[in-house]
């Protein structure tokens with residue numbers, strides 16, 4: 223059992239929780255993720271490690287209540303426990319093993335979209351602790367969805383906020399802001415790390431390819447085990463099939479087949495729609511023999 | 519009574535069971551078991567034992583069954599096997615113990631597996647458990663993976679007085695017994711869970727959600743966590759795909775994913791959150807036990823199911839009993855057929871599969887006749903789901919994070935057969951992680967051998 227030590231509402235529908243998980247806290251690195259299973263009947267939910275305290279033995283997760291499971295998770299309070307909390311999974315961010323001298327010479331831009339700001343934060347924090355300066359764009363549809371801005375300001379050299387509707391900061395999407403920085407403010411970047419919705423990562427990668435800036439993205443396909451056993455998380459990178467849970471989740475944004483990944487993310491949409499139906503209609507929803515809801 | 523034929527075992531009617539996840543085979547009752555036991559000749563030189571990878575004293579336990587001493591029969595089996603209710607169900611007995619049975623020379627061999635299952639089920643129903651070691655020796659052993667290899671190794675070491683902890687990556691113990699083999703062949707809550715409980719009764723601790731290579735490493739277990747030896751029984755879980763066009767389409771699954779969603783995550787039960795795309799018309803590519811399990815699962819979820827296999831029926835690697843059951847239930851076998859491409863609709867979902875007919879040519883390295891394409895025989899199967907069941911290989915997570923652990927070109931850990939010793943001192947391995955995908959009982963045999971190896975090593979150290 224893994225106890226929730228802290229719970230905070232960061233923005234509308236976006237929660238941060240500190241979970242007591244000493245083994246994970248001891249060995250995790252930025253870029254990795256965990257799998258949470260709330261209780262006996264819960265799904266295995268992959269979530270990025272957003273911060274960790276090795277001494278206190280806690281790991282922070284930030285999640286957006288978007289569907290059945292994450293909504294249920296939002297109802298958990300401090301002192302409640304998750305049945306399972308497995309990790310760290312996936313590879314650590316490539317920056318961590320890069321030669322410090324090389325890294326020092328580089329100018330790095332992080333691009334965070336929506337709840338993707340959460341996984342960007344530990345990486346920027348790590349860079350800050352090692353003495354590197356990086357810039358960070360935080361983008362969201364509107365002001366209410368901007369998270370971790372204050373925390374980010376403490377660890378990044380420059381934080382630029384961009385909202386689609388202009389309700390806060392720069393008016394426009396993150397790509398507009400990248401162009402603004404490079405074209406109008408004369409900024410130069412050697413590497414971009416973009417984490418957010420797939421569609422955002424796709425368009426950032428198209429832009430940075432034009433600008434000639436190497437780009438890393440963090441993919442979040444559907445997962446089951448997270449250990450390389452099922453292949454649900456497969457995606458195509460540079461024409462090769464990779465398993466995001468063991469080969470990633472970070473990949474070269476200029477090589478990822480984003481369109482395929484976007485389609486694969488939709489795979490259980492109708493299934494989950496049925497879950498909501500089930501909630502509404504109760505037992506009458508059960509039909510089609512097995513009652514799994516997938517065969518009618 | 520005709521001593522040449524075995525007492526038939528009761529099964530659920532194929533029409534009924536094709537729609538549920540209840541166990542297919544119902545097993546013997548005590549009366550049937552006792553009659554079947556009389557067929558055993560209690561051979562002095564019992565050939566059957568030589569066919570059992572853990573050398574169960576088969577005539578010994580059958581003698582007790584015949585006399586009606588079922589508890590005693592259970593204690594005989596427990597000396598050799600930690601998972602009799604599992605093995606009695608899933609061992610390929612026909613090619614192991616039963617193949618060598620003297621009774622089988624003239625008639626049908628003794629139903630050793632079904633008798634073993636009866637004894638184990640009876641013990642469970644009557645609350646009989648194995649006996650724990652009385653004295654602890656104070657030495658700590660870590661076991662990685664809670665499949666049959668790990669459970670057996672852990673159980674044997676605990677009986678010898680070792681302090682054993684199993685580390686399991688998933689949230690439930692059991693390995694393939696839990697995530698792979700379906701409920702209708704191997705019930706989870708009753709059979710698998712209770713055999714795992716029996717290993718715990720011996721004093722073994724099981725820590726789930728620990729991924730060795732990520733949460734901690736073999737080196738750290740030895741250097742920082744105070745373990746005197748490590749056994750690696752991490753299986754061969756990495757699924758293979760064919761590499762044909764369309765394979766990443768929505769609706770294409772590895773058998774592991776399909777089975778994991780259903781067995782480990784219980785997607786067939788609506789009260790569990792994990793979804794499954796069951797499919798209406800499903801093709802399962804492959805012909806092994808895993809393919810049969812995936813096919814029969816899809817059938818129970820309401821689909822029309824085709825097995826697509828490139829050789830002919832006699833080359834099907836699955837157990838005869840499984841093929842027979844699959845046919846009875848209505849699985850369609852498209853033999854001598856090989857997929858070329860998966861056809862995808864505009865939204866990215868499977869809509870069909872182009873296949874080609876095959877002929878059997880000259881024998882290949884495996885001694886089986888090699889399938890060759892029949893030119894111009896391409897045809898399309900209309901489908902919404904494809905399940906790839908092409909075999910699995912060991913996951914490199916552990917080998918790539920352990921210093922000095924040698925693997926072969928198939929990524930299998932190199933370990934000697936007799937004692938499970940690897941290239942690294944204090945580290946032993948066995949089961950699918952060493953051999954590649956094999957069987958439950960071979961994994962158990964390897965776990966047993968390694969327990970002996972570890973005991974010798976730590977006793978002499």
Ligand SMILES: Cc1cc2nc3c(=O)[nH]c(=O)nc-3n(C[C@H](O)[C@H](O)[C@H](O)COP(=O)(O)OP(=O)(O)OC[C@H]3O[C@@H](n4cnc5c(N)ncnc54)[C@H](O)[C@@H]3O)c2cc1C
Pocket residue numbers: 255265266267268269270271284285286287288289290291292293337340341441442443444445446471486487488489490494
């Ligand atoms: C490596 C990784 C890291 C992630 N990190 C975060 C994070 O830090 N914060 C956060 O809010 N979300 C994160 N996600 C996404 C998160 O796992 C999903 O939002 C969550 O599983 C949705 O569950 P649901 O039942 O509430 O919603 P659903 O209604 O089931 O699904 C909503 C969306 O989530 C996707 N999804 C559903 N099930 C899974 C699954 N098992 N694996 C992956 N995606 C799924 C669906 O494609 C859909 O787009 C991450 C995903 C991955 C793979």
Ligand SMILES: Cc1cc2nc3c(=O)[nH]c(=O)nc-3n(C[C@H](O)[C@H](O)[C@H](O)COP(=O)(O)OP(=O)(O)OC[C@H]3O[C@@H](n4cnc5c(N)ncnc54)[C@H](O)[C@@H]3O)c2cc1C
Pocket residue numbers: 608609610662663664665666667668685686687688691692693694695698699700728729730731751752753754755777807808811913915916948949950951955956957958959961
């Ligand atoms: C669908 C299916 C049906 C089968 N049917 C039969 C049958 O009828 N009869 C038969 O004899 N055999 C059958 N087999 C084969 C048999 O199940 C395997 O040969 C056997 O389970 C191997 O045992 P094992 O202990 O070596 O590994 P596994 O059972 O694979 O267990 C390995 C365990 O190690 C864990 N693990 C892996 N990596 C790590 C890590 N890094 N850290 C911690 N834990 C880790 C895994 O999660 C898993 O729980 C079947 C296999 C499948 C997939």
Ligand code: SF4
Pocket residue numbers: 569570571572573574576599605606609611614615616630631634959
């Ligand atoms: S464990 Fe398997 S091989 Fe050994 S006696 Fe039992 S059924 Fe036969």
Ligand code: SF4
Pocket residue numbers: 557558559560561564565566567576577618619620621622628630
């Ligand atoms: S070989 Fe057959 S008949 Fe002889 S002891 Fe074994 S099971 Fe009995």
Ligand code: FES
Pocket residue numbers: 444445446447448449450451452453454455456465466467468
């Ligand atoms: S989630 Fe199963 S292989 Fe990646």
Ligand SMILES: [Mg+2]
Pocket residue numbers: 265289290291494
């Ligand atoms: Mg969900």
